[in-house]
Amino acid sequence: MIGLAVSLVAAAGLRYQVTSAAGELSVEARIAAFPDRAGELSVEDGAEPFVRDVLVLTADGAVPVERRGDSWFAPDCAARGCRIRYRFALREAAAAREDEDLAVLYGEIVESPPGAWLSPAEGTRFVAGLPTGPLSASALGGLPYAAFGDLRVERMPLEGGSLNVAVAKARRRQSDEELLGWIRSSAALVARYFGRLPADGALLLVLPASGHQIHGRCRGTGAASILFFLGTEVDLPEARRSWELVHELVHLGFPSLSRRYLWAEEGLATYVEPIARARVGELSPE
Structure with missing residues (x-):
């Protein structure tokens, strides 16, 4: 769905694993080091209110990521790369926004262009016209239509x-x-x-x-x-x-x-x- 993407990076080592349950997506992403000293992470415009509990996962546990305005900032990720996890309130976004470029609810079907590779929970069908092979960070916002249901x-x-x-x-x-x-x-x-x-x-x-x-x-x-x-x-x-x-x-x-x-x-x-x-x-x- 709306994948947390590193801003200002044309090509980055991003790997996502996304699971869905109870109308939410749980997203885990591995991000390579990137040239942004502040470590700014962002989502598509309009998706920010539906991103919850952004954490950096370390050997010592999960560390909350600071949010300022419409972005999250993790300087250590920029310097060394990291593993992050967050939740995206997919069904809530679909009901609130009714935007085909963000998320829309059609009965029990949720349509939303993905910004990550999705591994839905058992019993949920997921379809998307995703390309094969690796993607650049800049391509995440333009990924094709997709739907659960x-x-x-x-x-x-x-x-x-x-x-x-x-x-x-x-x-x-x-x-x-x-x-x-x-x-x-x-x-x-x-x-x-x-x-x-x-x-x-x-x-x-x-x-x-x-x-x-x-x-x-x-x-x-x-x-x-x-x-x-x-x-x-x-x-x-x-x-x-x-x-x-x-x-x-x-x-x-x-x-x-x-x-x-x-x-x-x-x-x-x-x-x-x-x-x-x-x-x-x-x-x-x-």
Whole structure:
């Protein structure tokens, strides 16, 4: 979830172990020495009120870390590296903030982009479009969407890769098999347009919405993931007529850009979506 990250460090030796229980995350991190004399540790903006009991773990026991403002300061960690532990009130953050870039509660599903590697407790499903291999500290804030809860998770092999699909359980007008079939055909036509799936191993997280809503968001930093909302009243014919899922999948083929250039991201997805669908007969040339 929101991993405690060393500020002002482009590449650091960070290793996280995170467990979840009773709506909270218990985070333990090993931090290598880093060039910040004050030893400042920080979280994403808005996450600070939900970080609790930050401790440095030593051979002699646990030592509380001083908090000043929105940061914690551990000079000894900066000088020699250290092992820290803290709690993150995940469910409380989701209920209080309702921010998809921090944490949101959808029924019993908690969605939150992770800033650490997560090892959930027994009985809890966790999905994330995490990249493989080591990460720099600067990448933690941009990691992909993720969720805990009662999820059906499917790996869809496609041309040139696979798409990981996680569907939150809900009462819908379409069955799970119909929903997954629509997702598979939409992803296949995008893979056909590009010649391969643009982002192998990307995550598509499908969450329920009210009525006939269909909309989504794509994150491409850290790794690729899509947060997709599908109204519980949407039946299969309506889903097949919609453009939003293909639009979001097309985003996987274009890098995330700064706000100044969002027009290019949206422009490409808007341009490609009807062409890709027309090529497989989902739309007429007109």
